[in-house]
Amino acid sequence: MFIAPGVPRAAGGPTWTQERTLVAVKPDGVQRRLVGTVIQRFERRGFKLVGMKMLQAPENILAEHYQDLQRKPFYPALISYMSSGPVVAMVWEGYNVVRASRAMIGHTDSTEAAPGTIRGDFSIHISRNIVHASDSVEGARREIQLWFQNSELVNWADGGHHNSSYPG
Numbered sequence: 001m002f003i004a005p006g007v008p009r010a011a012g013g014p015t016w017t018q019e020r021t022l023v024a025v026k027p028d029g030v031q032r033r034l035v036g037t038v039i040q041r042f043e044r045r046g047f048k049l050v051g052m053k054m055l056q057a058p059e060n061i062l063a064e065h066y067q068d069l070q071r072k073p074f075y076p077a078l079i080s081y082m083s084s085g086p087v088v089a090m091v092w093e094g095y096n097v098v099r100a101s102r103a104m105i106g107h108t109d110s111t112e113a114a115p116g117t118i119r120g121d122f123s124i125h126i127s128r129n130i131v132h133a134s135d136s137v138e139g140a141r142r143e144i145q146l147w148f149q150n151s152e153l154v155n156w157a158d159g160g161h162h163n164s165s166y167p168g
């Protein structure tokens, strides 16, 4: 059963929420053949893949995606980098997946990213940091709607042998 992001499973039930987040392998991650590595880390953790596509990101999507950064000096270079090749956009579902995925990708600035994180293991510069993950539940909701049609998300049944849901 799919539980909408941020919605408690049942009134009076355990106080966990099921979330979804947007993760995207950026053009440098695709060029460096790191798509499988990124997917593997999320699968290994127990999160559930419910949407995935490869695309050359249209400029209007990138502009909306990075709207908060429009006045930053690095914005033009960011858009040009994100347009430089295809990205692989994914939606992952699971318990606290928004916060967990931020921890898994690591600090924005690769120099500060801890070893063991995706950025800390594979990147040395903030402007080529391999992967994106939404930074809040609200941001995730907005970004998933921006990058995916509802019909592109698959609500497949989880057999219960994984930990994408909190046991309880």
Ligand code: TYD
Residues within 6 Å of the ligand: 069, 074, 078, 107, 108, 126, 127, 128, 129, 132, 133, 135
């Ligand atoms: P931001 O949303 O601050 O970070 P994050 O991706 O960790 O959520 O920034 C978006 C992207 O912009 C970031 O992944 C890489 C790029 N960027 C730069 O190129 N230079 C910078 O100084 C910053 C802060 C970000």
